[in-house]
Amino acid sequence: MAAIAASSSASRTLLFSHHKLFLSPISARSTTTCQISHFLFNTHRNTSIRFSSITSPGLQSPRETHNFDTSNVIDILEKRGLLESLTSDNLRSLASSTNKTLKVYCGFDPTAESLHLGNLMGIIVLSWFIRCGHQAVALVGGATGRIGDPSGKSLERPELDLHTLDKNILGIENTISTILKSNSVVILNNYDWWKDISFLDFLKQVGRYARIGTMIAKESVKKRLESEQGMSYTEFTYQLLQGYDFLHMFRNDGVNVQIGGSDQWGNITAGTELIRKILQPDVSSEAYGLTFPLLLKSDGTKFGKSEDGAIWLSPSMLSPYKFYQYFFSVPDADVIRFLKILTFLELEEVDELERDMKRPGYVPNTAQRRLSEEVTRFVHGEEGLNEARKATEALRPGAETQLDWKTIEAIAEDVPSCSLAYDQVVNLSLVDLSVSSGLLDSKSAARRMLKQGGLYLNNNRVDSESKSIEPQDIVDGKVLLLSAGKKNKVVVRIS
Secondary structure, eight states, X not given: OOSXXXXXXXXXXXXXXXXXXXXOOOOTTSOOOOOOOSSOOOOOTTEEEEEOSOOOTTSOOOOTTSOOTTOOHHHHHHHHTOOOEESOTHHHHHHTOSSOOOEEEEXXXXXXXXXXXXXXXXXXXXXXXXXXXXXXXXXEOTTGGGTOOOTTOSSOOOOOOHHHHHHHHHHHHHHHHHHHOTTTEEEEETHHHHTTOOHHHHHHHTGGGOOHHHHHHSHHHHHHHHSSSOOOHHHHTHHHHHHHHHHHHHHHHOOOEEEEEGGGHHHHHHHXXXXXXXXXXXXXXXXXXXXXXXOXXXXXXXXXXXXXXXXXXXXXXXXXXXXXXXXXXOOHHHHHHHHHHHOOOOHHHHHHHHHHHTSTTOOTTHHHHHHHHHHHHHHHHHHHHHHHHHHHHHTSTTOOSOOOHHHHHHHHTTSOEEEEOHHHHTTOBHHHHHHHTTSSSOHHHHHHHHHTTOEEETTEEOOOTTOBOOGGGSBTTTEEEEEETTTEEEEEEEO
16 A cells, blocks of 8 residues: 555556666655645546656756755656656646645555554655645555555465554554654545445445456556465455545545555556546546655665564664664665665765765765664654664763663663673672673683673773672663673663
């Protein structure tokens, strides 16, 4: 629901390869005055325009921290690589209008309690529309989440119980409102209208306008039908449910643009077709679809997965520190593209960072650090970024940052930890504590590490084998941070 699919064989696709597309967001925290069209709907008769790796030399670089008084949001998305396909190029013209406003939506099915890094693309594109003076709607799939979008999936999604579904919906709504700010985006739940529609109503109002041949031709359907597992009727109808969502919001809320990732193309065009057939709007009131590329690394694999699983946007599922650290793993081959995709930096500044990377004396990971800072600030705010920076510094042995209990607890979920009674810790030698806490395997290993200058207590190097834990060593009377070398750490909670 939150992304777009490849164009169907019925579509005419125009290829533009004279540009170079690179993705980049804009923060919802700045304002713009780019005014565009308001209630424009319909589909453009099975015609799509696909943009492939483009950078138009004539486009002006957006100023993320300034107003976009004359900016066309479609041109901005194209310039930064956030545009893959349009159902009609008329949308570009409407985005140039100065007296109308577009109303754009992106859907998010509640398959988990938090959105993940892949979903961030939709939030970024919504943010660009907001910054250019348009209205944004985030649709949470309280109804469609009970079925599961088959796009990009080889197996049918497991069914969620109602308690889990409600919890996921609340978590996703909180994530969206936190990132985009609740006064900048309207959040709707499609269960609010689906709960009142019977199966017979659905067949009468929607089913009679659907054509089986067109539905089967959708790429997401074809792949599943060709697979060994096949596709259930429930999944097969998903595109009509999402299509009706667009029709409902077009008719009742004035929503005229749907956005999503490239794997959602089939679902989006299902909506524009239903609007065209059922409502028959005139050309000046079309409904449009826009897709953006999926978030991939240069090797073609998905970006947004770690060894521990998905990169969640909610701080309750992934700490700002760990979120921040993830972007340090971005290879040099990808970091500039991701700076354009995932940050709000001006393109001139990104270009300068790229030039710096090629100059003698470039400090490794400078670009990655900037990427980490900008994305963390957008998702977790300034407070989350400061927390991540402080935790990063706290985890550096020898750092002069004053540790406190809150900072150590912030990193506790990301490093091994244990709980020991106060009496078990005070007056115990650091060598013994290094073993009992699990930091090192043996006393001999601890002594060897100490002699090599690699044993730390609360980031302070310990040189004496006779060092014992004193009450004043326990940070705020609650925790200790032990380190062996740069990466091996243990948090000891005092119970």
